[in-house]
Amino acid sequence: MSSSGPSKMTGTKDEVLGSAKATIGSTIGNHQMEAEGHTQNKGGTAQKEAAGTKQKAEGAGDGLFGHMQKATGQVLGNERMQGEGEMNKAKGTFKSDTA
Template sequence: MSSTGKYYQGGAKETAGQALGNQQMQAEGAARKQQGNAESQATNNSTKDSLRDKANTYIGGAKETIGSAIGSEQMQAEGRERKNNNI
């Protein structure tokens, strides 16, 4: 089940537990909701990291190439470092 599905399923179970006065159901729902939220956050962070790494690779490569074209060893080194270390 997707993280979003877990979040909404947990919310529904938590609400049902509240309505029925069932503390166990309410706690299980809250836990499931929290699990879905945590998984969603982890996915978002992973996507951001991946995009950042790709951007650093492309930008570093471009900077390295431009540095080579204009004869700037410093620019080449900075580009190479950014590309290889994803900084």
């Protein structure tokens, strides 16, 4: 996992903490805390969605690279390149499917 860019883990953390903060703020009548909680929760949701979109795009790129690599291997008669291409295609599919 990269330290830059959106993160599903950080997004989930912000969703949960924001929801808790909003609930506590509402319960004790602290409207500022409640509003901050809602904002943090929505920011976490947005971050998770952005991380999923990024992962799908990376998966599509890996899949395309794998397809090209496999085709090139076939043209050159290079079985190793064909195998690596198939692996990269599978990696791309997995990334996209788990986003």
